[in-house]
Structure formats: structure tokens, C-alpha cells
Amino acid sequence: MALLEINHLQKSFGSLNVLKDINLQVEEGQVIAVIGPSGSGKSTMLRCATTLEQADAGDIYYDGEPLIHMVNGEAVRADKQQLKKIRSFFGLVFQDYNLFPHFTVMRNITEAPVHVAGVSKEKAEERALQLLATMGLSGKENYYPSQLSGGQQQRVAIARALVKRPRILLLDEPLSNLDARLRLQTREEIRRIQRETGITTVFVTHDQEEAMSISDQIVVMKSGLVQQIGRPQDVYDDPVNLFVAKFLGTPPINVFEGRIENGQLWIGQAAVLPAPAAQPQKVYVGIRPEGFIPDPEGPLECRVHAVEVMGRDTSVVCSHDAASAQIRAIIDAENKISGKTVRFRLRPAKVDAFHIETEERIALS
């Protein structure tokens, strides 16, 4: 049984359908990142799953315990007793942490165990000290939240969420309130804490780099629908549609207008790849920056605007009539680019074709 299971979840605010049909399963021990642009519904999904918002329809189960489920087309919601049980099942770290400013770090963590769960003060403090050590915050127990840095406050929030020994840790945009330097460090910290505690973790983010770097699975959302679920590398390599392809990767994927004709994929007058499996049609062609190989005999010719050498890699900024935006190709630094144009051949694995209207991926071979 999945630890957290969401089926056909729907939620509207007035006439705005924020969640249209969300399906998601979280298995024990996984680290899952839910990503999507703002307005994709990812935070609303998290709020519905954490009882902060009421979903309109669908099922949410925590280890089989329903928070909401459909019986004969009617939504049945958890009663007070079930809610209590469900809330002990997960720990949520808020985007702004929502620490209690009038309590010390210690009381932020122990207040709930002592006054809600009835744990003795000594036991609660002992556990809190252990958690603070795991968080790398030993010695900070008597500080007030305002005396800590953003990253430290966040770890206090994680400790507060973990003190009740939840089975799932949920994090809302965990890195968005941190500056760039702290972000990288905190990212590694979260990963380390997850490994040490082994806790199943779901976090919501709009930052695809953050998602790819710390998760086993990513869930890509757009307009209230899950677009794709999979291992980060798989989703990156085999996006189901143009949106997913564009959303993942920095620099982003390069998009050309092209067509399939005579079993070939064409960009302008160049047949760039064989496409024996695809029907003749107009398509969008997505090429990852690392999909370009400079080759004087290559089929695709682009106008060079700039060549940026960045140590190991060289980034070639160029343009092509079939691409509305600038193209960015990342190539080995050994390749010397000179002249006004450059010819490329393409790595088949880094090229995808998408339907011109549905924007869904078309198998080429």
C-alpha cells in the first residue's frame, strides 16, 4: 500500500479550477519532488493533502486512512478522530517556516509533544536535542527564531515537523526563501537529513534544478494536471510533451519548427535525423543544448552570434530561421568555432519531436 495515495483530486476556488485531476502515489522511503510553474496547483495540492484546504472531490489516503474519499460520487471527509490520526502521519515544513517567534528553538520543538501528545518535558527535550544535533543546530536551543539565519530557521522547522515522528515529511518550497549560496548548501543538508532519518519526503518547488538534484521521482504539474511522473533523468530524457521538455533543463531545450517527411525529420531544408516510425506531419523539434555536435558535414547550419568558453564546456549562441528564440548549444571546449556559421549533427537521444497542436511527443523510431 502506498504511504500517500491521491486519486482524481479536484479543487476549485470559485470558477477557477486549480486542481483538475491529480493522481499521485508516494511509496515508503521515496523522495518526491512536485514541480511546476506558479499557478500549476502544486501548493494547492499540498494544502489539500495537509488538511489546510478542503478538496472538492477525489481520494486522499494516508496508509489506507482516508482524508477524503468518494462513495457513490459523494465526497466523504475524515471526522475529527481520523483528522487527528492523519495529522500525526505527516510533518509539514511551511514555505515561511511559521516558527513561533515568542518561543525559543527548544520550545518551538517541544511545545506540541508536551502539550498535545503528553510526552514528559524531559523526554521531549532529550528528543529535541537529538534532532537539533541531526540538523547541525546543537547549542542553538535557547535562541529565538529571529536570532537565526534563514537556513537555520528552516532546519528548526524541519526538527519541529519531525519531532512527532511522522511517516512523511512534506516541504513547501523549501529553498525559495534562501539566498543562492545558502540554497545549494541547504539542498545538500535536506538530502543528508533525509538519508540519515530515512523518512519519506515530498517537496513542492518551482525550481527544476532543485527538484532534479535531490529527488528519486519528480512529478511535473501544469494547470492543475500531472503531466509526467518519473525518475528525474528519465523525465528529462523522455518528456511526454513539449511543456515538460521546456520546463526541465538549464539552459532550456531549443525548439525548432520542423516536419516529418519521407521517413526523415526535417528542419528547414535539412534532414537532421531518420524518423521511420513517424507519420508525415508538421512538428516541433526539441533539441537539448548537449544534443549538438559540431561537424563540417553536419546537416544543420546555424548563424553564430557568440561563443562563450566556460572552462570545460563551450556554449555557442546561435540562431536559425526555424527557431523563434536563440539557440544555445553546449559543446566540448576542444571544438574551435570560428566563422559566421556552424554546422551540427545531432545526438538522436537528445532530440524529440512534438505534435504541433497537442504538443505531445511523437516517437521517431
Added chain:
Amino acid sequence: MNWGTMMQQLGMGMLTTLEIFALTLVLALPLGLLVARGRMAKNPVVRGIVKVYISIMRGTPLMLQLIVVYFGPYLLFNTQISAGYRFPAVIIAFVINYAAYFAEIFRGGIESIDPGQYEAAQLLGFTKSQTFFRIILPQVFKSILPSVTNEIITLVKDTSLAYAIAVTEMFTLAKQIASQQASFMPYLAAAIFYYVFNWLVALVMEQIEKKMDHTGSKQRS
């Protein structure tokens, strides 16, 4: 009359003043919190009634309210007013007046608390009353302290209004002695008394504010 006798007489008045001050504060603060809850109630009838009450209390002079509370029983029920009712009347009038002001301060404080605090408390399993008394109220106290200090200072000076219904507090006595002796000294003594009293209030409130301030860099050990 020498200085000492005057101070002795005034001293009795000071005691009454302190009584009015302390009783008003002790009763009006909790009542104000209750009124604030009523002002934010979901029930529109409760909310409406409380709103009208606050509006009247803030919209009419305290001296007038004192007179209404004192003569009210006579006007309404034609009952004889005993001299013993004077002091309770002062306390009632002050408490219902100050509760209205405190209520609006509390309301502002409560409404300024980040909704995230309620959400965090809810998910940690706190009940509604635990959330209010453990999480919300302490933060409200901190944020409203400067406004409350202002009200308390005003209260110290307002106690002199009790003279309107001849309660023998400090100012009433000062006025009596001044007219008997044709001297300005009692007024001067009264002024010093009110000033020192408020100076102490400010000092105490400042200490409380310092104690509640967790934004400094100092570490609690």
C-alpha cells in the same frame, strides 16, 4: 494647614486613585479581550451589538458615561442612590469604557498575527484554545504593548474624572483643599503625583517590553 497635613489628606485620595486605576486595569483588560472576541465573532448579531457598544463607549465622553452609570438606576428604576454606590459606579463606568478601547487594541493585535501561525499550530495538533492562549495571545501582547501603555497612561489621568460624581480621589481632594486654603499648592502636589505615577507606569511597561523582545542579538541563557 501645613505641608504635612495636606499631604496626609491628599494621601487618602491617592489611595482611592490607585484603587480606581488597579481595579479598572485588572477588570478591563480581560473584558476587553472578551469584547474583542465578540467583535470578531462569526455570529453577525453578536458582532453588531459589540460594534455598537464600542462605538458608543468611544464616541461619548467618559465623564458623561460616569454620570449615566451613577444616576442610571435612579432614572430607570427610581431607586434611591446611596453614597456607597459612588465608588462602584466609577469602577463600572471606567471598566466598560476602557474595555472598549482595549478591545479595539486587542482586535488589531489579533488580526495582525500571520495566518501561518494558526496553520502551524493546527497541524501540530493544538486545540483552538491552546492555539489562542499559547501561540497567538503572547504574540498579541507583545505587538500591542505600546498602544496599551498609551491607554494606561491615559487611565492614570482619567481617574481624576471620578471627581464628577464626588468620589474622593486625589484630584477631588486637591480641589477641596485648594479652595479651602486658597492655595495653589495642592494642585502642584497633585501634578507631581500624576507625573510620578505615569513615570513609573512608563518605566514598568518599558521593562515588560524589553523582556518580551526576542529580536535583539542577545542570547537567553
